[in-house]
Amino acid sequence: MTDKEYDPSSTxxxxxxxxxxxxxxCLRLLRSRRVGIATYKRLLIEHGTAQNALAALPEVARAxxxxxxxxxxxxxxxxxxxxAHAQGAKxxxxxxxxxxxxxxxxxxxxxxxxxxGDPALLARPMIALVGARNASSLGTRMARTLAHELGEAGFVxxxxxARGIDAAAHLAALPYGTIAVQAGGVDIMYPAExxxxxGDIAKQGLRLSEQPMGLQPTARHxxxxxxxxxxxxxxxxxxxxxxxxxxxxxARDALDQGRDVLAVPGxxxxxxxxxxxxxxxxxxTLVRSAADVLEALGPISGTGDPPQLPFLPAQPxxxxxxxxxxxxxxxxxxxxxxxxxIAEDQLIRDLQATPSDVAPVLVDLELDGQIARRPGGxxxxxx
Amino acid sequence: MTDKEYDPSSTxxxxxxxxxxxxxxCLRLLRSRRVGIATYKRLLIEHGTAQNALAALPEVARAxxxxxxxxxxxxxxxxxxxxAHAQGAKxxxxxxxxxxxxxxxxxxxxxxxxxxGDPALLARPMIALVGARNASSLGTRMARTLAHELGEAGFVxxxxxARGIDAAAHLAALPYGTIAVQAGGVDIMYPAExxxxxGDIAKQGLRLSEQPMGLQPTARHxxxxxxxxxxxxxxxxxxxxxxxxxxxxxARDALDQGRDVLAVPGxxxxxxxxxxxxxxxxxxTLVRSAADVLEALGPISGTGDPPQLPFLPAQPxxxxxxxxxxxxxxxxxxxxxxxxxIAEDQLIRDLQATPSDVAPVLVDLELDGQIARRPGGxxxxxx
Numbered sequence: 001m002t003d004k005e006y007d008p009s010s011t012x013x014x015x016x017x018x019x020x021x022x023x024x025x026c027l028r029l030l031r032s033r034r035v036g037i038a039t040y041k042r043l044l045i046e047h048g049t050a051q052n053a054l055a056a057l058p059e060v061a062r063a064x065x066x067x068x069x070x071x072x073x074x075x076x077x078x079x080x081x082x083x084a085h086a087q088g089a090k091x092x093x094x095x096x097x098x099x100x101x102x103x104x105x106x107x108x109x110x111x112x113x114x115x116x117g118d119p120a121l122l123a124r125p126m127i128a129l130v131g132a133r134n135a136s137s138l139g140t141r142m143a144r145t146l147a148h149e150l151g152e153a154g155f156v157x158x159x160x161x162a163r164g165i166d167a168a169a170h171l172a173a174l175p176y177g178t179i180a181v182q183a184g185g186v187d188i189m190y191p192a193e194x195x196x197x198x199g200d201i202a203k204q205g206l207r208l209s210e211q212p213m214g215l216q217p218t219a220r221h222x223x224x225x226x227x228x229x230x231x232x233x234x235x236x237x238x239x240x241x242x243x244x245x246x247x248x249x250x251a252r253d254a255l256d257q258g259r260d261v262l263a264v265p266g267x268x269x270x271x272x273x274x275x276x277x278x279x280x281x282x283x284x285t286l287v288r289s290a291a292d293v294l295e296a297l298g299p300i301s302g303t304g305d306p307p308q309l310p311f312l313p314a315q316p317x318x319x320x321x322x323x324x325x326x327x328x329x330x331x332x333x334x335x336x337x338x339x340x341x342i343a344e345d346q347l348i349r350d351l352q353a354t355p356s357d358v359a360p361v362l363v364d365l366e367l368d369g370q371i372a373r374r375p376g377g378x379x380x381x382x383x
Numbered sequence: 384m385t386d387k388e389y390d391p392s393s394t395x396x397x398x399x400x401x402x403x404x405x406x407x408x409c410l411r412l413l414r415s416r417r418v419g420i421a422t423y424k425r426l427l428i429e430h431g432t433a434q435n436a437l438a439a440l441p442e443v444a445r446a447x448x449x450x451x452x453x454x455x456x457x458x459x460x461x462x463x464x465x466x467a468h469a470q471g472a473k474x475x476x477x478x479x480x481x482x483x484x485x486x487x488x489x490x491x492x493x494x495x496x497x498x499x500g501d502p503a504l505l506a507r508p509m510i511a512l513v514g515a516r517n518a519s520s521l522g523t524r525m526a527r528t529l530a531h532e533l534g535e536a537g538f539v540x541x542x543x544x545a546r547g548i549d550a551a552a553h554l555a556a557l558p559y560g561t562i563a564v565q566a567g568g569v570d571i572m573y574p575a576e577x578x579x580x581x582g583d584i585a586k587q588g589l590r591l592s593e594q595p596m597g598l599q600p601t602a603r604h605x606x607x608x609x610x611x612x613x614x615x616x617x618x619x620x621x622x623x624x625x626x627x628x629x630x631x632x633x634a635r636d637a638l639d640q641g642r643d644v645l646a647v648p649g650x651x652x653x654x655x656x657x658x659x660x661x662x663x664x665x666x667x668t669l670v671r672s673a674a675d676v677l678e679a680l681g682p683i684s685g686t687g688d689p690p691q692l693p694f695l696p697a698q699p700x701x702x703x704x705x706x707x708x709x710x711x712x713x714x715x716x717x718x719x720x721x722x723x724x725i726a727e728d729q730l731i732r733d734l735q736a737t738p739s740d741v742a743p744v745l746v747d748l749e750l751d752g753q754i755a756r757r758p759g760g761x762x763x764x765x766x
Contacts (some may be wrong), residue, residue: 138650138652138653139650141652142650142651142652264650264651265648265649265650265651265656265660265663265669266648266649266650267521267522267525267647267648267649267650267653267656268525268647268648268670268671268672269521269524269525270521270650273648273650274671277648277669277671278671280648280663280669281668281669281671281675285664286648286660286663286664286669287651288651288657288660288661288664289651292664
């Protein structure tokens with residue numbers, strides 16, 4: 001990926017399909033307030049390029065009744081690029097051949113990833129190993145054994161660099177290739193106790209994040225990060241997880257993404273097994289050893305075709321909706337949404353409207369902070 | 384069952400459908416050398432009554448080339464009945480209304496059971512709890528909790544009176560009703576360490592066995608006993624079991640019998656969980672608590688109709704096979720059988736013969752000790 005990345009020190013003209021200015025504009029659009037991935041994609045579709053979308057954004061915000069809307073300042077994006085350059089982090093756009101096809105398939109695939117380490121690992125088959133922070137000694141041993149044996153079998157082990165199961169899995173997989181997906185900036189060592197491990201992974205493996213450089217992770221960043229862990233991998237193995245835990249969010253993400261979920265059982269009187277046992281009751285494959293994982297996955301095949309995701313062309317102009325029609329649709333949408341997320345598909349069906357009618361209104365409402373998107377194509381009202 | 388059981392001290396004439404003399408003859412036929420349950424049933428079908436079958440048995444044995452065949456002496460059966468009387472054990476024939484319908488359904492249902500304790504428990508819904516003798520403390524706790532909660536929910540807990548899981552389940556279920564199925568005679572305390580428990584079960588619960596009074600159990604009796612445990616129960620819950628264990632035989636019996644199998648998982652690094660984890664991978668329902676068991680079973684319904692299994696009438700006479708034809712069939716059967724059991728159905732299809740042609744020849748060969756029947760309708764050559 002040496003020839004197409006954004007490199008602020010480069011004096012060579014950037015190559016298609018992501019010219020330097022457009023990539024900069026994409027990042028700026030994505031970093032703008034309340035522009036989530038769905039909105040980002042919608043704006044690109046409607047306006048053809050990020051530069052056009054940025055130009056139109058104030059008007060979109062004004063039409064949505066948002067006053068004082070401000071696009072992400074250019075200086076913020078420049079500072080992010082400078083910080084990445086200082087750390088040796090590389091920016092990987094979703095249209096780049098190095099971007100993993102399995103991740104690009106997701107509806108909410110990150111448009112950009114920051115990479116620190118060896119991007120060649122992204123071309124290899126991956127499996128996610130996740131689990132509890134307060135792991136038992138049996139769980140930690142199991143994570144180590146599975147990571148070691150899956151690494152030997154040719155898989156790259158993906159995890160979240162957390163304490164407990166994650167750290168054990170990364171450490172055991174380090175000689176074979178391991179990828180840590182971070183909830184904060186790729187340059188932020190979190191948790192601090194895994195600083196040495198994080199350094200080793202940057203040298204021998206790969207760390208990556210969709211978040212801006214320097215971002216300190218907070219609670220809300222972890223569930224979003226989990227979809228990338230499961231999205232990279234052919235399957236997610238939950239090694240040890242309590243009933244309500246981040247690992248179960250990763251497992252649910254994997255199921256939403258149509259990926260396999262596997263789980264290591266434990267005794268029902270051990271609370272740390274309750275999440276895994278629940279997954280198995282719900283149909284996850286029971287894992288006793290790496291052999292069970294390999295059997296579930298079948299042989300390692302080729303890495304598949306590189307993703308083919310150039311920017312989508314702008315759709316042909318459509319007659320504009322009247323202000324009244326738009327306001328009516330706003331009210332209809334808000335009356336149907338509550339704090340509990342519902343599926344966008346379902347909402348559109350309930351409204352007896354077409355996706356192309358509803359989608360721009362959802363963008364307005366999201367920019368206005370009245371609704372929020374949740375993983376799995378869900379929408380909720382912000383209250 | 385007070386009016387129909389065999390009671391050697393009774394001076395009243397026995398009632399139909401099991402007159403005293405015929406019941407005595409049935410028990411004598413069943414206790415005769417190499418007369419297994421399938422042979423017993425076949426002889427009754429072919430000869431109409433046990434008394435007729437006993438009369439024909441020497442000729443059947445001679446035709447099969449067995450010299451010196453001896454029917455179980457009358458004195459042996461009388462001694463068994465006297466021992467039972469002394470212990471207060473009651474004989475329950477499969478045609479008796481107290482005989483559990485679920486057990487009577489089996490192809491190899493015991494024609495007789497000796498009972499010690501409260502036969503009314505046989506009319507209630509039952510669930511089997513089985514598991515390892517060398518149970519872990521977690522496993523023992525789990526057995527206790529499940530037995531207690533299933534007892535409270537109205538189920539009679541059936542188990543095998545072994546050390547470990549069995550004993551824990553019986554003990555916890557004692558106040559609610561529990562049935563111990565014994566591998567040896569119902570009057571034999573085995574293992575000795577469970578003597579107090581066995582005594583309590585005879586007082587508060589029920590012990591039963593298909594074996595003659597006084598029989599000391601040996602290794603081969605335990606697998607046969609296990610089919611009765613699973614056969615009595617609506618479902619079998621395996622609480623803790625290693626990879627090759629008697630509990631897995633009970634689970635396989637339950638599956639062969641079309642009953643549900645449930646299993647309590649454990650950590651794969653604990654060898655005592657390997658059998659249960661294997662069952663769950665094979666489709667057994669994962670059990671975390673009694674609630675999971677109750678959910679799998681659905682509500683307790685009525686106990687169903689009493690079994691209607693009078694003796695089957697003799698079939699109409701058929702032309703006799705020539706000696707040569709019989710000898711040819713002998714050779715064909717023996718050439719197709721080896722030490723690994725195969726299904727009787729399959730054998731009959733392979734021979735391109737009818738069941739009614741093959742069955743008597745199988746009886747000859749079993750009496751002659753050349754073939755042996757295995758659970759699940761399987762036949763093997765004795766080598």
